[in-house]
Amino acid sequence: MLQDIPTPTLREARACVLETERLTLRRPTLADVKAIAGLANDRRIAENTRRLPHPYLQDHAVEFVRAMANEPRETVFLIENNHTPIGMVGVDWRQPEAPELGYWLGFEHWGQGFGTEAARAVIDFAFEEFDIEHLISGARVANPSSRNILEKCGFQWSGVELHRFEALGSSTPVDCFRLTRGVWSSLKSWGNSTRRER
Ligand SMILES: CC(C)(COP(=O)(O)OP(=O)(O)OC[C@H]1O[C@@H](n2cnc3c(N)ncnc32)[C@H](O)[C@@H]1OP(=O)(O)O)[C@@H](O)C(=O)NCCC(=O)NCCS
Numbered sequence: 154m155l156q157d158i159p160t161p162t163l164r165e166a167r168a169c170v171l172e173t174e175r176l177t178l179r180r181p182t183l184a185d186v187k188a189i190a191g192l193a194n195d196r197r198i199a200e201n202t203r204r205l206p207h208p209y210l211q212d213h214a215v216e217f218v219r220a221m222a223n224e225p226r227e228t229v230f231l232i233e234n235n236h237t238p239i240g241m242v243g244v245d246w247r248q249p250e251a252p253e254l255g256y257w258l259g260f261e262h263w264g265q266g267f268g269t270e271a272a273r274a275v276i277d278f279a280f281e282e283f284d285i286e287h288l289i290s291g292a293r294v295a296n297p298s299s300r301n302i303l304e305k306c307g308f309q310w311s312g313v314e315l316h317r318f319e320a321l322g323s324s325t326p327v328d329c330f331r332l333t334r335g336v337w338s339s340l341k342s343w344g345n346s347t348r349r350e351r
Pocket of ligand 1: 201
């Protein structure tokens with residue numbers, strides 16, 4: 154029966170690179186661990202992401218890259234600007250019925266619109282390549298820039314939940330968001346109309 158076919162995918166795992174105006178998104182490799190640890194070892198990042206430990210050591214990056222290499226769905230990307238790693242973005246499938254968008258950037262790269270640009274690329278990729286009806290995401294209530302990214306990408310607020318943050322060692326309130334396929338495709342097609350002068 155159709156229902157018995159395991160969820161995702163409209164694509165098989167293969168190397169995939171996403172290009173945006175200023176960014177290249179690609180699979181992280183062991184050659185990137187030093188750069189990843191250099192960026193991620195920052196309390197300002199760890200305290201706003203659920204699972205990043207602090208301090209973040211090269212061993213953490215090795216473990217992470219190895220785990221990603223074994224992940225059949227290639228949806229976690231290293232973000233590069235001018236061939237330099239600046240952060241990570243991706244979809245987490247821990248709850249297959251609720252794929253979750255997450256991202257972080259090295260502190261010196263904040264405030265230039267890179268977060269929004271990277272998030273939009275991965276959102277398009279997720280809806281175009283996988284048979285999913287929605288994405289979820291969340292931002293600490295004390296994290297307006299992340300909330301702003303989600304809203305700019307069309308996510309709608311769905312409530313507040315308490316989530317545990319590894320680096321805090323405790324739970325904290327998180328604004329939860331959801332982007333449905335319907336809203337995403339409506340936003341994508343909205344820009345297609347053109348005005349013709351007579
Ligand atoms: C969240 C994060 C990725 C933002 O990246 P960024 O590249 O600086 O984000 P952008 O520039 O694309 O957009 C941020 C938006 O928030 C706005 N913003 C920033 N600080 C703000 C504040 N204090 N109040 C309200 N809006 C704020 C910016 O003006 C921008 O909106 P605009 O484009 O309409 O001006 C980055 O701060 C980060 O890595 N933080 C730590 C990890 C994290 O929070 N991850 C998200 C949790 S999953």
